Amino acid sequence: MRNDASMRDVATTAAPQSGEQTKDTWVRPYFNRYRKHLGQALALGVLTFVCAAMLMFCAGYLISRCAERPEGGIFVVLVPVAFVQIFGMGKPIVRYIERLVSHDWVFRMTSDLRLRLYTALERSAMTLRRSHQTGDFLGLIAEDIGHLQNLYLRTIFPTVIGWILLALVCVFYGVFDILFALAMLVVLGLVVFALPLVSLLRNRERIEREKTLKNELYADLADNVIGSGDWVYSGREDEYLEHAKRADAAMHDESSALSSYYRANDLVATVILGVGAVAVFVWAATYFGGAGLPRADWIAAFVLGFFPLVEVFMPLTAAATQVNVYRDSTKRLNDYPTIDDDDLGLDPETFDTVSAVRFAIDDLMSQSDETTPSAPTIPAFEQRAADSDSETPTDIPPSAPVSVSHVSFGYGDGRLVLDDVSLDVAAGEKVAILGRSGSGKSTLASLIRGDLTPAQGDVRIAGKDVGAYGNGICHWIGVVQQSAYLFNRTLRDNLRIGRIDATDEEIWTALEAVELSDMVSKLPKGLDTMVDEEGMRFSGGERHRIALARVLLAKVPVILLDEPTVGLDPITESALISTLFSIAADKTLLMITHHLQDIERFNRVVFIEDGKVILDGSPAYLNETSERFRSLRAFDLGLTV
Secondary structure: OHHHHHHHHHHHHHOOEEOEEOOOOOOOHHHHHOHHHHHHHHHHHHHHHHHHHHHHHHHHHHHHHHHOOOOOHHHHHHHHHHHHHHHHHHHHHHHHHHHHHHHHHHHHHHHHHHHHHHHHHHHOHHHHOOOOOHHHHHHHHHHHHHHHHHHHHHHHHHHHHHHHHHHHHHHHHHHHOHHHHHHHHHHHHHHHHHHHHHHHHHOHHHHHHHHHHHHHHHHHHHHHHHOHHHHHHOOOHHHHHHHHHHHHHHHHHHHHHHHHHHHHHHHHHHHHHHHHHHHHHHHHHHHHOOOOOOOOHHHHHHHHHHOHHHHHHOOHHHHHHOHHHHHHHHHHHOOOOOOOHHHHOOOOOOOOHHHHHHHHHHHHHHOOOOOOOOOOOOOOHHHHHHOOOOOOOOOOOOOOOEEEEEEEEEOOOOOEEEEEEEEEEOOOOEEEEEOOOOOOHHHHHHHHHOOOOOOEEEEEEOOEEHHHHHHHHHHOEEEEOOOOOOOOOEHHHHHOOOOOOOOHHHHHHHHHHOOOHHHHHOOOOHHHOEOOHHHOOOOHHHHHHHHHHHHHHHOOOEEEEEOOOOOOOHHHHHHHHHHHHHHOOOOEEEEEEOOOOOHHHOOEEEEEEOOEEEEEEOHHHHHHHOHHHHHHHHHHHOOOO
């Protein structure tokens, strides 16, 4: 079909174009999946403007015919009146159904795209965090998906409909006068093809600059909001504000220049279409005029029938210019891994014109007796969590073994972060994993949690591959990060993240185990006290203890700590480790760290360097047999060897 070919051409233009052709796995597949809906929407769009043009055409003929006082009286104009009524009623109805069809599948498509994007970000968060900024994520979610929605509604639909109507107009005029049809093809072709092409080429760099500036603003927003405290503490907040103002002014200048071009282009298009209207008038007067004006009724019909085309052709220049924005958005999406429908559990739904008509009629009929709907009820925090299928299995032991067998892993740059690493941790064993920054400690922690999948080897907890647990891994391993995050909710809500069905008695027991019960009992509202944004109501040590209480409530057999003592003073750090060993006496404990304070408490110490295990043994054994361990120990304690 010509429609499908046209849509594929527009999709190809909007697809990534950088060096070698990049396969579009995010946007283009939707043209094939929803080709039936696309054909229906385009046919309805063309029919809408045909109805509009024919309405004006019949109205023009009717006005001229009635002005002549034709013989036969009112019976002569009954047919034109009937056509005016048909097209007058048909235009809004067809338009409404076209909006239903087009917007239904576009919103379904963008909803699917958002789900794919969130799934891709979730699955590769650890990898993406190393090469992308938070601002990139903001731009993708806030801008790029919306741009792709507009790709269909504001570029493909009006462009293809404009092409089809131009062909129909030329065929229509060609029935009467082939030379005039060719002349109108030239005149209207300037608006349909020439102006959009010139605009596309002339504004490509400007659009790209505007898009780049907007992406940078998102990156700066994320960067500066996260680091706003440092700007204030350094006394440079004015410099930050000035920088933000300059960036905003630069983007405003690009947007203003683009808007000025659009206004000038609209003026040119209006003049050309005005010339076309005059040409139609002159041709109709010549073709249908003459002695006695026997067919003068058609002059007004042809002239008035031309004006609805202005609504079709005017938006084409702006639509073509935005192709550069869509190309950038599509390229950014294709930087992320493709997620299949089977992975998301999606089954593309059907929505045809018959369904749209039935829905439209039902909607219109129900409006007369429609009552005001009640406000939607948002489930309580506890109910939402309970609905998340987080019921804890009953066969989980107090502790479980962890096995890392010949694991290798890299982030895609060809360098292995971990190279053939093996580590067997017995149930209930306490192991410290040490190494300098970049040695692969945190990557190993991500593999044990199941956040990453090893390129080679396997990671098991209780004899089962961690990937096989899925979301159920949270019942087997509890994690305390470097910076314990607390949500701006009550302390009780934050603690129940570990286990939603925990009773207040169990919460107080956990708080007592982490030595926070006295502090919490003195809070204004106890467990109902709001913790403030990021838990700023509490000190760093208190936030870490709250995170430990979460893990304790979860009753997991394995506890993984990823440098939980970073930023704590030595006294607080030692007290936290003492508390940790007290509450995890019967659990398997893995702690990622970078120094050796209180290392004697652990059963084993594992050193990782350049992705390999170079030391493995008890603290006493390593202190006796390894000169390097003794040197590191002395250096960490500030002693001389």
